[in-house]
Amino acid sequence: MIPAPFEYHRPASLAEATGLLAELGEDAHVLAGGHSLIPMMKLRLAAPEHLIDLQDIAELKGIARTDGEGGGEIVIGAMTTQHELIASDELARAVPLIREAALQIADPQVRYLGTIGGNVANGDPGNDMPGLMQCLDAAFELDGPNGRRRVAAREFYRSAYVTAREDGEILSRIRIPLPAPGHGFAYEKLKRKIGDYATAAAAVLLTVSGGRCGSASVALTNLADTPVFAADAGAALAGSDLGAAAVDAAVAAALAAIDPAADNRGPVAFKQHVAGVMLRRAIARATERATERAAEQTV
Amino acid sequence: MAKMHVKMTVNGKAVEALAEPRTLLIHFLREELNLTGPHIGCDTSHCGACTVDLDGKSVKSCTLFVGQANGAEITTIEGIANADGSLHVLQEMFREHHGLQCGFCTPGMIVRARRLLAENPDPTEAEVRFGISGNLCRCTGYQNIVKAILAAAATLNAEKEAAQ
Structure with missing residues (x-):
């Protein structure tokens, strides 16, 4: 499969890249890892006249932790690959949910090139990182002709492939507030095979203290035309003993928030069923981890 | 263009x-x-x-x-063959353990396995299977491919030990 012709650009800085994007207008498309865009181009569902490859832009790379007043954060450059996310021990200590989820994305070859920025910016409801970023309450930085702005992951997604990113903007960084030390986490994903998108997936982040849930955050993947941040599901867990009644309430709230479509991964009823199973597993594992980690801290 | x-x-x-x-x-x-x-x-x-x-x-x-x-x-x-033209250990082990049938996937399998072993010189069977999960083989059921990669890892590690 041969894509339509285009001109290739490889800017060395973010300013140069946004300049090119402004100059070339809507005929240009930025290229990160290419593992969503290139297949689309091969099918000629996308035919940009200019490709702006971001691989040489050093300021779009890397993972940095800051510990400021009022809680620190992790800042991840958009061109950081899934492989680099998995390999970072510092990230695994601070936000272990990301390694757990990244290992469930695609396959090794795709993870060497696929980037977190591409994964969140593309707006594909099948991608895993958007739901994860909503669960973590991350913010995306967008650089464009009018400077830089920030949009919360929970506000970013409008519908399939439609996001708050304007033409001419490049998603440059992802800022994740550090979760509480000792928090519990889990990403549960059912997929038909390695490399497939989720039939349903659930991300859970919660804290446990004295047998009660302090705070909880729940997001779901590939169960609507955007990722679903299920605020009511988190609220059903927060303050509870995380027992059967609270988990049932959280699952009911999550199922009310999703809107899956029937496709070759199954009919709507099956997806609702799997969403419930994934969420129950994620809550159970996050609870177990938070309880274990709380016990470790008191030893 | x-x-x-x-x-x-x-x-x-x-x-x-x-x-x-x-x-x-x-x-x-x-x-x-x-x-x-x-x-x-x-x-x-x-x-x-x-x-x-x-x-x-x-x-x-x-x-x-x-x-x-x-x-x-x-x-x-x-x-990836050795400088003297002899087979790379992985090629040798794929032959030894019959890690192929039609051979179509073999170039990708071996190149991938080489990088896997460079990153993780002593993988478990599960790690090998996860590490080659981006390579499909429609003939072998993977059994002998996994065997060949594990055998190559063992050979490379024995060579390394002998050299020390």
Whole structure:
């Protein structure tokens, strides 16, 4: 499969890249890892006249932790690959949910090139990182002709492939507030095979203290035309003993928030069923981890 | 559309050429450089038959434009035999353990396995299976491929120990 012709650009800085994007207008498309865009181009569902490859832009790379007043954060450059996310021990200590989820994305070859920025910016409801970023309450930085702005992951997604990113903007960084030390986490994903998108997936982040849930955050993947941040599901867990009644309430709230479509991964009823199973597993594992980690801290 | 000038190192040799930007790396390797070891299987980044090593990463060369590889160092199956022409341990072990039937996936499997062992010299069976999960084989059921990779790891580790 041969894509339509285009001109290739490889800017060395973010300013140069946004300049090119402004100059070339809507005929240009930025290229990160290419593992969503290139297949689309091969099918000629996308035919940009200019490709702006971001691989040489050093300021779009890397993972940095800051510990400021009022809680620190992790800042991840958009061109950081899934492989680099998995390999970072510092990230695994601070936000272990990301390694757990990244290992469930695609396959090794795709993870060497696929980037977190591409994964969140593309707006594909099948991608895993958007739901994860909503669960973590991350913010995306967008650089464009009018400077830089920030949009919360929970506000970013409008519908399939439609996001708050304007033409001419490049998603440059992802800022994740550090979760509480000792928090519990889990990403549960059912997929038909390695490399497939989720039939349903659930991300859970919660804290446990004295047998009660302090705070909880729940997001779901590939169960609507955007990722679903299920605020009511988190609220059903927060303050509870995380027992059967609270988990049932959280699952009911999550199922009310999703809107899956029937496709070759199954009919709507099956997806609702799997969403419930994934969420129950994620809550159970996050609870177990938070309880274990709380016990470790008191030893 | 104007052709672009590309330069890269392939199997240790400097390569320069003019190529259309839309040329996929797999087509460049096979048609411009006549390196037909990397295969086109699915052409949709699922099967891994086109896997090559690019700057220390296993990549599917059907899902990469030649311009993205400009300046890179690339190794294909043609570049992994020992300097004296004898087979690389992985090639030897794939033969020894019959880690192939039709052989179509083998170049991708071996190039991927080489990078896997460079990153994780003593993998468990589960780690091997996870590590080659981007490479499909429709003949073997993977059993002998996994055996061959584990045997290659053991051989390489024994060689390393003997050298110390």
